[in-house]
Amino acid sequence: MALIVQKYGGTSVGSADRITNVARKVKTFRDRGDDIVVVVSAMSGETNRLTDLAKSIMPEPDVREMDVLLSTGEQVTIALLSMALQQLGCEARSYTGAQVNILTDSAHSKARILGIDEERVREDLGAGRVVVVAGFQGMDEEGNITTLGRGGSDTTAVALAAALTADECQIYTDVDGVYTTDPRVVSGARRLERVTFEEMLEMASQGSKVLQIRAVEFAGKYNVPLRVLSSFQEGPGTLITYEEDGMEEPLISGIAFNRDEAKLTIQGVPDQPGIASSILGPIGEANIEVDMIVQNVSADGSMTDFTFTVHRNDYQNALDMLRKTANEVGAREVAGDNRIAKISLVGVGMRSHAGIASTMFAALAKESINIRMISTSEIKISVVIDEKYLELGVRALHNAFKLDQEPVASTEA
Template identity: 75%
Template sequence: MSLIVQKFGGTSVGSIERIEQVADKVAGFRAGGHSIVVVVSAMSGETNRLIELASEIQEHPTPREMDVLVSTGEQVTTALLAMALNKRGVKAKSYNGSQVRILTDDAHTKARIKEIDDARLHADLKEGFVIVVAGFQGVDEHGNITTLGRGGSDTTAVALAAALKASECQIYTDVDGVYTTDPRVVDGARRLDKITFEEMLEMASMGSKVLQIRAVEFAGKYNVPLRVLHSFQEGPGTLITLEDDAEMETPTIAGIAFNRDEAKLTILGVPDMPGVAHHILGPIGEANIEVDVIVQNVADDNTTDFTFTVGRNDLPRAEEVLKKVAEEIKALEVRSDNKIAKVSVVGVGMRSHAGVASQMFAALAEVGINIQMITTSEIKISVIIEEKFLELAVRALHSSFELEEEPNDENADSVI
């Protein structure tokens, strides 16, 4: 008997009919002798509905009260799924984050898990219960409800799998695996049988929405076998695993990731002096705004132009902070641009293959796309471009690196 943690996203539990289908699937695994912990999201659209309700009351609700509000969506789903399982003769119990005691820090709306008290879960599993846990939420040391940010149910599932030492964590969603890029943008996008934690981490951080980045971090840190599967279609999905898997032969590029949620800020005419980056980015960090790509250009007149990107939703706050900084350090002006996007090529094979950057830049130049900013890591290259060219860039890069599935190739899915 193995212990499996299964997570079902909002579309998978978006109606009573679908909750009944999930119950059938979970009951099948339980009948096969497996111990099961299920993590569920709110029913699709429910979190947005709750946020809209809040906006009708108050334009900027306190983060604490927003956490109390939006956490209710997952609790509804847990109770309904537990009822559906009990109806099928499968013993089930539902728990919210505080009942399990998923202890987090106190960063409301963006909390991070610190530890999980798994004693109650082990006791229930020993008695044969299927445990249904509300994803996306926890509790801080003062008993306040916290949430983990959008997509946080993935993180809940992986964290529980790590704490319980599960055999596998299965993420059920509305796609049948991880693709070389978004199939809605590129018709020839190919499902990957396997991808490394490292590659998936880069894909998630660069905009792939299949998994939340912190879920991948957890899985990699604790070596939790992670599989992405379609909720209502049979198939092997995509296994996310260690790079040193003997069966893996990784090509140069695993996939093309992209992100529209980008905005750019530039502070012009900054006096070029030691510590200037800290003077600019320190207040941004204190405002809990994450910075991504950074470029600094020094001019002949001992001034510098400092440019960085943030999430598009954070642009108004970041611009407000940066204007105050500009006054303090006597910079000339602050400019912003929310019509940009980021495109990345990702692959662990880049470590041993030269020329990837050159090929990427050539492919973009061939279709007339100008690169505004560049950032690299050991296994990825990202560029900032105008948003209107995003899909053209993704298609050009996917074609240039020959990531399309070959017709009638029986081994196409086993390339990676």
């Protein structure tokens, strides 16, 4: 018997029939003796519907009231799923985030979980019930309803699994695991049996949409085994865990990519202490997240060009701010490009293998794809290219590293 936390996303609970199918799946685990906690999202499209409704009344809705409104989406799902389980003869009880005391900070629409009081959940599990919890939401110290941001149900599930010391946290979605890259771009993309927390965190942060970044961070911090599975077909999915001795370490585990990138450059800036702070300080104060940064110094060392990337939604705001900064610091010119994309190779095998970067660059050069920016970490290499070459670049790299083939086991002693 195991204690399992399962999370079902909006597509998985998108209709009454799908909710009934989820109930049947949950019941099979309960029938074999497992203790089950289920975390659910709002039905697909419901969050967007509620947002549009709010904006039809108030173009820029109050964030506190938006949290109150959006949290109702999950409340509908937990009640319906509990009813479906009861109809199948499986005792179940539903709870909102506030009812199970998921305590968060007060940052409406992007709150962070501070703690969970799991006592009520344990009582129900001890009584043989399935516990159904609303994802995406919690409550701050003043009793205000808060939400965790898009994809926050993943974080709810992992946090509950950590609090309950669950044997596994299963994330059910519309894909049957984590792939070497998006199968819609590369038909030969291969499902991975397992990846490390570190690899999954890099892939999520570089554009993979399978799991929310905060959920992976939480799972890694509290060593919660994660498994990504399909709601619509049977299969082992992909296990996300720590590296273990004897674990296969492929050179590259996957290729992540992100179309939502924009690049800004401020040219001819005096090369002196504090200039980077002068440029990026206002950007950070405006809550605009900066990704890649490249600084080039002129031959005589007196001037520098400073380039960085932001999310495409922040492009115009960041560009306007950079132009203002350019006047203040005496820069020569400001340029921007919001038609770029980022491709990232990710793999723990990079730690012990040389030549990955050269293979990557050669594969892109063969397709006449120019690299605009490069960034590296211990297990990742990212490049920025023109957006129009994104899919071609992903396919070229997938072929260059033979990711459609199972990794060959090491023969070393």
